[in-house]
Amino acid sequence: MKYKKIAKNLFVKNRQKFVKRMENNGIAIFNSNDIYPISADSTMPFQQHRDIFYLSGVDQEESILVLFPNAFDEKHREMLFLKETNEHIAVWEGEKLTKPAAFETSGIKNVYWLDQFDAIMKVVMAQADKIYFNKNEHTRANTIVQTREDRFIESFSKNHPSHSVRKSSPIMHAIRSIKEDTEIALMQEACDITEKGLRRILGFIKPGVMEYEIEAELMHEFLRNRSNGFAYTPIIGSGKNACVLHYIENNQPCQDGDVILMDFGAEYANYASDMTRCVPVNGRFSERQKAVYNAVLKVKKEAEKLLVPGTYLHTYHAEVGKLMESGLLDLGLIDQTDIKNQDPEWPAYKKYFMHGTSHFIGLDTHDVGSWTVPIEAGMAFTCEPGIYIPEEGIGIRIEDDLIVQESGDPFNLMRNIPIEAEEIEDLMQHG
Structure with a gap:
């Protein structure tokens, strides 16, 4: 080991x-x-x-x-x-x-x-x-x-x-599903290694780089920090590939003007981390890309606050759906007619955000835990809303790993990992 x-x-x-x-x-x-x-x-x-x-x-x-x-x-x-x-x-x-x-x-x-x-x-x-x-x-x-x-x-x-x-x-x-302090420290180590991987590639990404070259840089950084490698098969999807939820081929060139969706995480001592960040290939988001990015980030920040003791996960996901509905309205991707005519079993927002927002994480990336009991302090979850617009070749997902607290917002194990659009642009251009 x-x-x-x-x-x-x-x-x-x-x-x-x-x-x-x-x-x-x-x-x-x-x-x-x-x-x-x-x-x-x-x-x-x-x-x-x-x-x-x-x-x-x-x-x-x-x-x-x-x-x-x-x-x-x-x-x-x-x-x-x-x-x-x-x-x-x-x-x-x-x-x-x-x-x-x-x-x-x-x-x-x-x-x-x-x-x-x-x-x-x-x-x-x-x-x-x-x-x-x-x-x-x-x-x-x-x-x-x-x-x-x-x-x-x-x-x-x-x-x-x-x-x-x-x-x-x-x-x-x-x-x-309830993490001990020692486990949280091991998960923090996994997240810290993931952070090192992201910071390594922000200066490496440029037009023409292959998706698998990014994957290789990450593996290098993980191994040199006592990780066995990826906690799960990484997704490095540029442009329209970002709209394929489980895209793992990672074999295409990254084109000038595209955004790369990168869903990866290091394991450490069998504990998983699970992060998603989206970055512009040329170091600058377009106005539309940044609008979509910030809409997802806004939903994520609000969704995190709902991960509190006493809440059931199905209730939480329904509330996040309402947040996403508002974001999609602002982006002009859906309108009130879509909402009025929606199927309650598949709401209008699902056209652009079709997966769940959070899952348990720990020794497994999709860790064990019950959806039939309320959330408790010490539980660990991802928070990963996304908006996918195939017709525009834009796929944005943003994801962190969180520990539920007795009161207040959850503790973010990825709190030091760059997440604001402007910070990502600055790091890509100036290091």
Whole structure:
């Protein structure tokens, strides 16, 4: 890992939060992700399952976490099973966690090798009557590919058919959505690296530069600041490409007179940042481009103020829609007749602003969290309104990452990143 060591207290506290919500005599099991094969002996870079990382800090493959707070033997109340390391593995694959290192990482005293898993689980499963399985229940999840966790659940269920099953995901969604101070600091680090990336490219962008060259500059800056790279596939869309919401080809030249929409964020220690900025290729917005830009920025500034405890996300999004409606009226993109004749299920403003304004962010870019409970202090959200006008070749989205506070406006993790049109123009021209 490139990131600095995280104090184990975070993971100790996270496990306590999970255990507190478990039913009596239940046992919970969490698995690492696979290292996914491509072809021949090629694999994708390993990415740890965010839930086992959240609960243990362990960031390597073939790891299993077991939580059984009611176990008779204290050694069985929290256990970590790891791939056994040796000198041969260290030479070929690099150093893996030893038992002492695993304790220093996780705060878990009882660390075993994987070959002990079946024997120990035979003992503890005889004491438990409920088992918590960890399925991916994110509302936008693609669950076609069978994961290591899926395979484990399938085989373990066959071997223990008499245990009643519980879901870990409702607990994980609830506790992961409220960020600890340590987590906020890690997210701040990710945002600070993202800021460095943006400042690097503001002086680099000019007519004729390729979208992928901008992407390359960002990757350079991220890696040299202890990030593994992008938290998600970056969008670098110039001109009409900015109107394609998930444009990721990034293979076109940036033309004089166009605006580039750049949606990117660095990860740090598995935590995501998610930012969007729009800049003029030649360093100057046209009058129309600046009018659209400022309209989006105005909606964003007002929308942020609505991210307060007690509000439901569906209510928040409806209120932001009203703000956007006003902005589009001012720009002449819609009129009162459009509003009068609109479909309530697809309001007139949706023609130019068709996506949501905010999503949870944290260990995942689209982090887990419930839309059926009110917003609470400590929750982290993006705020990203946009206006897309394909017929004019203008797409503007502006996005920051925010932490909800007990009172007042949310805390902006991207407060130091240039956002005003004039500041962006000045930095592009004078550095």
